[in-house]
Amino acid sequence: MLERLRLHMHCGELTALIGPNGAGKTTLLRAMVGELPHTGTLRFIHHGNVETTTPLRIGYVPQKLELDRTSPTTVMDLFSGALSRWPLWAGTRREVIREAQAKLELVGAESLLNRRISEISVGQLQRVLLALALAPVPELLLLDEPVAALDQGGMERFYQTVSQMRTEYDLSILLVSHDLTAAAQFADRMILLNRTVLCDGAPREVLLNPLIRQTFGFGFTGEEIDGRRPLFKQLEHEQCALPVGKAL
């Protein structure tokens, strides 16, 4: 499915993962959270160059939940289930409620605590799931096309919140996105994936790479990117323009 991947992610860095349908973006995330078996290794380098292979805390924001409209599951149920070993219907300790409130406040969703998930909007659900992924604060945050169902305004608000979390908690964030320009606006780094890493570098450079046109059938010009989104950051190390299929 996916082979010969080598990715480095740093604290406080938001990496956008882009690629065509079937490129393996979601598969990579599912392997990273431990849902799918894989032969790769994840290595975590902590402060002072201490290296471990034990899983660090990973926060994961899914695209959606498998819930039908009659589901009684509330926002609070998600937090009690995640933060307590005690079955979530048996009552919730006060610390857990406080933690849930605090995390919901971070994403501006504190009013949703006791609402049923089936009755809140898609955008509100994405905020709730982000808050859930931050409880407790992870070292690595994975977002799987979190804005696919949001409108333009909702999407920008969501990305702004994610950006804020990155600086506030020094998080390493990996974001799967279909919207290339929006992802580029908020990402520090962009990775073009199609079964393997095709291109890895600053968002502007990746979007200008001819591989983008080869992969998606459309490309960007520098003026287009700069005109629409004047917020690109430059990375010091340029790692782009690797030939297709070459092992990294």
Place this chain on the structure above:
Amino acid sequence: MNAWHALFMNLPFEWAQYDFMHNALLAVLLVSPLLALLGCLVINNQMAFFSEAMGHSALTGLALGALLGIADPTATIVGFAVVLAVAMVLMRRYSAVPPDTSIALVMAFVVALGVVLLSRGGGFARYSRYLIGDILTITPGELGTLAVVSGGVAVMWVFLFNAFFFVSLNRSLAASRGFPAGVLEAVFSVLVAVVVSVSIPWVGLLVINSMLILPAATSRNLARNTRWYVLGAVGVSLLSGVLGLICSYYWNTATGATIVLWACGFFAVSLAVRKR
């Protein structure tokens, strides 16, 4: 058991005079909340059809018991249901056949196989007790077995509830929280298989799935959160269990089916309340 029988001594009801009713009531109090608890997650996981197939697999389990010459076929019923549950989990994971189609296929197969084996020589009528269940004949020894199994399942269910809950919401989210989705799905399927098959001799395989699904479905119509969903399902289940048992005594009807009719009644009421 004596203390339990003594409880009914001064009750002015006709049904309360008989030891077999006391035993049956105890069985209802054990089985119905357990089925309701599992039912809550069966609905969350959209596994209602799966549990129906588990119930019907009892025919083949029963036939295997008869073939092997075992007097009490509960062991073969449970054993076969567990094997089938694991097989179905694997089928769902590795087969391209849509889950509902594969369940229908498996169900048809185990029913047909069971009926063929049991009807050899025209003796099927002997086994009709398993179709409609017979809770009034339960003995204290059988109650003991039921209590041990129920206790074990209840403990597992309580400690794994949050894990099952997250697996039903999103497998990757569950994995990121340290809940291994694949293993948990198999464990849950086996739990359903065990509980359904130990209850079948008493409830009857034709209506067992309703006792699993209806209380949770009723509670789901009204509950504001997961807590009231679970507690409500247990309440509805206990209420229909007790009412069904007592009514079946006076009406002289099969207990399992009478319980299910009460549960259907509660479901209808919950639907009406929800609509308002």
